[in-house]
Amino acid sequence: MRALCWHGKKDVRVDNVPDPVIEHPRDAIVKVSSCAICGSDLHLFDGFMPSMKSGDILGHEFMGEVVEVGPGNSRLKIGDRVVVPFTIACGECDQCRRGFYSVCERSNRNKEMADKAFGHTTAGLFGYSHLTGGYPGGQAEYVRVPFADVTPVKVPDSLTDEQVLFLGDILPTGWQAAVQCEIEPTDTVVVWGAGPVGQFAIRSAIVLGAKQVVVIDRVPERLAMAVQAGAIAINFDDESVLERLKELTNGKGPEKCIDAVGMESHATRSFDSLYDRAKQAVMLETDRPHVLREMMYVCRPAGVLSIPGVYGGLIDKIPFGAAMNKGLTFRMGQTHVNRWTDDLLKRIQEGQIDPSVVITHTVPLEKGPEMYRVFRDKEDGCVKVVLKP
Template sequence: MKAVTWRGINEIGVEDVPEPRILNGGDIVLEVGLSATCGSDLHLVGGYVPAMRAGDVLGHEFMGTVAEVGPDVTKHRVGDRVVVVSFISCGKCWYCLQGLYSLCDNGNPNPGITEALWGQAIGGCFGYSHALGGWAGSHARYVRVPYADQGAFTVPDDVSDERALFASDAAPTGWTGAHQAGVRPGDVVAVWGAGGVGQMAARAAMLMGAERVVVVDRYANRLEQVRTHVGAETLDYEQVDVAAELREATGGRGPDVCIEAVGMEAHTPGAQHVYDQVKQQLRLQTDRLAAVRDAVHACRKGGTVFTLGVFGGLVDKFPLGAVMNKGLTLRGAQQHGHRYVPEILERMSRGEVRTEHLATHVMSLDDGPEGYRMFKEKEDGCVRAVFRPGA
């Protein structure tokens, strides 16, 4: 079957790969309906995430139709339309029972790599390197889904494919950030990054009762999406002093919660960006954390900063003194989507969460390399390139 694959640093290909099959009783094989690019994919493309191999199938945000079920699957039948959480979790280990699904002990069959990086292994993720399990990704006609009773969710009839697609990763990642950061009614929340995840973090914060939500970015089309489809306020960090604007909006205190939704390739104006980029490319640090630094400095004393963007390892000039002296709570996580997807699908059905606007460019698998190029370069206002394998 045809699939979009990683061929090397900054090299994406389209090639034939073997069709997946049922290997364990809890598996399903899914005929992919839609599969989206994600900002974290760009870290793979750029070579900043280790353990990629030529020929690895990319993609971790997807939905489709059940084509085959294993003998132990009880919740799904052939023909069901489902959305699949990007992280692979067994549902039975200690971490899954605590609702910490991305920390699953059994979702990653290659735990040694992340144990060496971080001290302990986290769960697995579709199409996200052999460090997170080596699972084949979703930019293909078919994909094998393990632990399907845990990670696949039936899509309501009144939710379109284009809306359901982003219940796989962008929306539950945003929900993870807002919920784990402890957003409460009356809070002022600032979100750095107006991509799909940042927009969904902002929407989640609004639905959790935040009084004001402000999204920070530099791309006019993404900020317009925030205002039109999410309903949050926006700031262009290249046009205004973000910290000053946030203090002005909060009586001089700063936001109660700051959510960073950018990740390891963050941009910042001026010489600091060049310094961070050179150090990253020389592998003197693995990540650029400009957005995290801004969030830490902007957050009110005693507030919470949540790192929702993907980071891989070591950073330079982390403002630990600000975290300690301001009494901040600093948290982070990959998404615990299994606990949030049912609520998200229900809110999608009621029209409270809309995501179709994120799919700015829908194309076939043959256009995979071009889709990733447009997505990376933000060409033609590309917010997400989405592939339709059946096209």
């Protein structure tokens, strides 16, 4: 089959690789109808995530048709149409039973590696390094899905791929980011980053009743999309984020702050961003945490910082004293996708949420390597890329 494979920093290729096979009775094989490039994939493309190996199949946002089912899987049948969450969950461990699917205790087949890196393992993830299991990803014609009697979400034929594809990652990620803010009707919610996750965090905060939602970015097309959804836009290249947020909150600061950027903050004019880039260049720091510092500084005392943006390693010069003395609450982590999918699928069916709004480019799988670059460099108005194997 054809698949997008990682061969090193900024080196993604379309390779012919062996078709996946059933390896465990609970497995299923899915023929991919649609997949997508996620902002998190760019961390792999740019070489910031450890434990990647040449030839690894990329991608963790995908859906399709079940074409083979293991003998121990009674939940799925051949022909079922499914979206597959990026977090692989066994459904039986203590964490899964509590609804914390992204920290499943059993699905990471490289558990010992993750235990050493993190103290305790997190869940296995599709197409996202050997630290999270080394599972082949979904930017391919076929995918083996482990624990397929738990993880996949069945979707009706009445909805298009474009309406439901993002149930596997960015829609529940944006939703969880907003939910864990515990939004009150008097709250100002600020979202750093107007990419796909930021777009869904904005829409989720509005649905959940925030007084006002503010978005910070510098890409005109992304800011325009956020404004169309009802957000107030701040272009950090054109105005001071600190001064504008003071103005919007009567000097008190926002109650809730969401980091939808993560480890590759693109701020360029501040001293701390230059510091991060210098340390990163000589491997003294892995991530660029400008957004985290800014959120900790501007957030109103007793506020909440919600962090769906991915961080991979070590960060420096974090004003933790400010966060402690202001009494800030941090909520973060990979998304517990299956906790939210039933509710979000219903909201899509009722027309409350239209996930397809973020799609700007739909191309064949063969154009994937080119679109990685276009998406990273935000060319051609690119917000979200869908690939068709």
